[in-house]
Amino acid sequence: MSDKKMCLAIVGGGIVGLAFAISLAKSGAQNIEVDIYESASAFGQVGAGMGFWPRIWESMRLLGLEEDLKPLASSVANEDAPQESPSVSPKVTNSNTSPSVRVAFVGKNKCFICYPVSNGASINCGGIISYPEKNGGLHDEPWVETVSQEGLREEFLGWSPYVHAVIDVGLPYSHIQYHADSTEKLIKAPSKWVINSVVDLPTYVSGRVALVGDAAHAMTPHQASGAAQGVEDGLVLAALLADPLASPETLPHILHAYDRVRRPFSQDVLRRSYESGTTYCFQRGAFAGVSVADSANGKITLESLEALNGHINELLEWTWKTSSGGDRSEASKMFYGLVGA
Numbered sequence: 001m002s003d004k005k006m007c008l009a010i011v012g013g014g015i016v017g018l019a020f021a022i023s024l025a026k027s028g029a030q031n032i033e034v035d036i037y038e039s040a041s042a043f044g045q046v047g048a049g050m051g052f053w054p055r056i057w058e059s060m061r062l063l064g065l066e067e068d069l070k071p072l073a074s075s076v077a078n079e080d081a082p083q084e085s086p087s088v089s090p091k092v093t094n095s096n097t098s099p100s101v102r103v104a105f106v107g108k109n110k111c112f113i114c115y116p117v118s119n120g121a122s123i124n125c126g127g128i129i130s131y132p133e134k135n136g137g138l139h140d141e142p143w144v145e146t147v148s149q150e151g152l153r154e155e156f157l158g159w160s161p162y163v164h165a166v167i168d169v170g171l172p173y174s175h176i177q178y179h180a181d182s183t184e185k186l187i188k189a190p191s192k193w194v195i196n197s198v199v200d201l202p203t204y205v206s207g208r209v210a211l212v213g214d215a216a217h218a219m220t221p222h223q224a225s226g227a228a229q230g231v232e233d234g235l236v237l238a239a240l241l242a243d244p245l246a247s248p249e250t251l252p253h254i255l256h257a258y259d260r261v262r263r264p265f266s267q268d269v270l271r272r273s274y275e276s277g278t279t280y281c282f283q284r285g286a287f288a289g290v291s292v293a294d295s296a297n298g299k300i301t302l303e304s305l306e307a308l309n310g311h312i313n314e315l316l317e318w319t320w321k322t323s324s325g326g327d328r329s330e331a332s333k334m335f336y337g338l339v340g341a
């Protein structure tokens with residue numbers, strides 16, 4: 001590495017920005033001065049949670065976070081098979097245990113998902129309402145709004161009693177949470193979020209600026225992989241910046257290698273996440289012709305739903321069949337080729 005110091009500004013101190021900073025510290029880079037810029041005065045619990053598939057555990061090990069995070073993760077997946085699979089029917093536990101799997105209730109243009117977070121201490125539940133005709137447009141209303149319990153209930157009228165056990169006020173939920181015969185409502189302050197995506201950027205770099213995380217590839221939440229892909233961006237970029245040949249002069253080659261490797265992969269995950277959502281919402285393949293009425297009346301065979309579940313798992317295969325190490329190796333090889341080493 002050149003003796004000339006490089007000054008690096010990380011704009012955004014969320015999961016991806018901080019993980020990038022940790023990646024640089026772990027990489028052993030000596031001549032990089034890092035400043036992190038963040039507008040928020042404090043962080044709270046925002047979002048639907050971070051999916052910890054086998055591939056992301058590899059990243060956590062590299063960051064030195066695996067042992068700290070294991071007690072907080074709802075499950076630690078092995079490398080041979082998925083531990084979290086969308087289900088076409090509810091999995092119910094008794095009043096003394098929390099749900100240990102992800103449960104998806106699916107219908108035309110809508111789905112309702114429940115899954116454990118924080119090692120089962122809490123349950124995240126969310127209703128996805130899809131408007132395909134609005135794809136590609138700009139949303140000129142607030143991105144986050146508080147909604148009423150009644151408004152949420154109306155969106156899922158006629159759905160499974162398990163869905164309404166979560167939504168409705170005053171229903172016992174001994175089959176879903178810990179306290180039998182409780183009448184405390186589960187969702188105390190429902191909010192509505194607009195889902196934004198950054199689709200098919202032609203490049204993630206310009207001059208000496210690189211986009212990472214949501215700035216580069218904001219995606220739908222249907223594979224719980226947006227944050228993890230941002231972490232991988234940082235790991236690849238940190239490995240390149242820590243290379244002995246990294247310098248202000250070779251920075252354009254570093255950014256070119258980063259873009260050539262990370263952009264195709266992360267955009268493929270973005271596509272898979274979107275396709276998972278359209279599959280959940282009966283908008284693709286054999287389900288594209290299903291009407292709202294047929295969906296509401298249950299005129300869909302169990303065999304069809306099992307096929308849907310199989311397709312969802314196929315879309316997720318990359319999470320346990322691939323390794324982020326390949327990206328780092330490929331980017332390093334490309335960088336060396338560009339500098340003629």
